[in-house]
Amino acid sequence: LGMDICRACASFFKRAKMTGRVYPCRQGNHQCLINKDTKSVCRRCRFDKCITVGVIYDGPLRVRAKPEISFMQKMEKEFKSLIERRRDGELAFMETCQHIRLVQHPREKIYIVDHNLSADLHMIAISESWVFYENVFPALQNLPRQENEIIFKDYVKKLGMIISYYLTKKLWGDVSKKMMNTVITCFDTEIPFDVYFPEDRGDKNLFESSVRSYNDEFAALFLPQFNRTQLTEQEFHALTALVITEHGTNLFERLSVEYEC
Numbered sequence: 001l002g003m004d005i006c007r008a009c010a011s012f013f014k015r016a017k018m019t020g021r022v023y024p025c026r027q028g029n030h031q032c033l034i035n036k037d038t039k040s041v042c043r044r045c046r047f048d049k050c051i052t053v054g055v056i057y058d059g060p061l062r063v064r065a066k067p068e069i070s071f072m073q074k075m076e077k078e079f080k081s082l083i084e085r086r087r088d089g090e091l092a093f094m095e096t097c098q099h100i101r102l103v104q105h106p107r108e109k110i111y112i113v114d115h116n117l118s119a120d121l122h123m124i125a126i127s128e129s130w131v132f133y134e135n136v137f138p139a140l141q142n143l144p145r146q147e148n149e150i151i152f153k154d155y156v157k158k159l160g161m162i163i164s165y166y167l168t169k170k171l172w173g174d175v176s177k178k179m180m181n182t183v184i185t186c187f188d189t190e191i192p193f194d195v196y197f198p199e200d201r202g203d204k205n206l207f208e209s210s211v212r213s214y215n216d217e218f219a220a221l222f223l224p225q226f227n228r229t230q231l232t233e234q235e236f237h238a239l240t241a242l243v244i245t246e247h248g249t250n251l252f253e254r255l256s257v258e259y260e261c
Contacts, residue, residue: 082132
C-alpha cells in the first residue's frame, strides 16, 4: 500500500478502493479527528487521511458479484413483498375510514367493508400487483404497451383469485363461510348482503351479480383443484407464475427462454 500502516487501516483502505464506495462525513465538515485513540471513527475522514499520508492501492479493483438467485427464490421474495405492501397500504387506508367493522380473528385485524371501500382497496391491489408483475416478468416490459396491458389485465384477475384463496386458507382454514376479499378484508356469507351494499348507494343488483359472477368463476377455475391438493408455500408461489402462461403458447415460449425453464 506504499507505506507501513496497521493491518486494520490497510484492510479498510483496500476494501474502500475495491468497492468504490464513497462514505459521507459523520460531522459534515470533513474535519473529524482520526487517530489510534478515536473510538467513533468517521470512515470518510479516515479514508481522506489515508490519502493525505500517502497510502495507495494499485491492485485489481474486484467488485464482489451478488450471488444469483433462482426464479423460484425471486418469486417467493416478490410474492411476500407484494402481500406486505398491500397490507401496509390497506391498513393506512383503513385508518382514514369510518363505520368499518372488525371480524373476530385470533391473530389478525380483518375487516368487513362496503362496496365503495372495497373498490378503493382493490385499486391498491391493482397498483401493487403491477409492481409485482414488472419485477417478476421484466421480459414482458419489452412488448408493445397495448399487448402488455392485455396480458396484465388477464393475469391480475387470476393472481387475485390465487391470493384470495391463499389468504383464506392461511387465515380461516377453509373456504366455506369466509373468503378473503383483500389482504385485510373478507366476505362473510353469514352476514346480510345489505352490509356490503346499503340500499341507498348505487345499483345493488349489478354489484351483487358481479360478486356472484366472480365467485362462480373462482369456483370453476381454482376451487376444485385447490380442494384436491394441499399446496405448500412454494407451490403457491409457482402457481402465481404458471397462470400467466395460460395467455398463449407464444408467451410461454418467450418466458421459457428468458428464465431457462
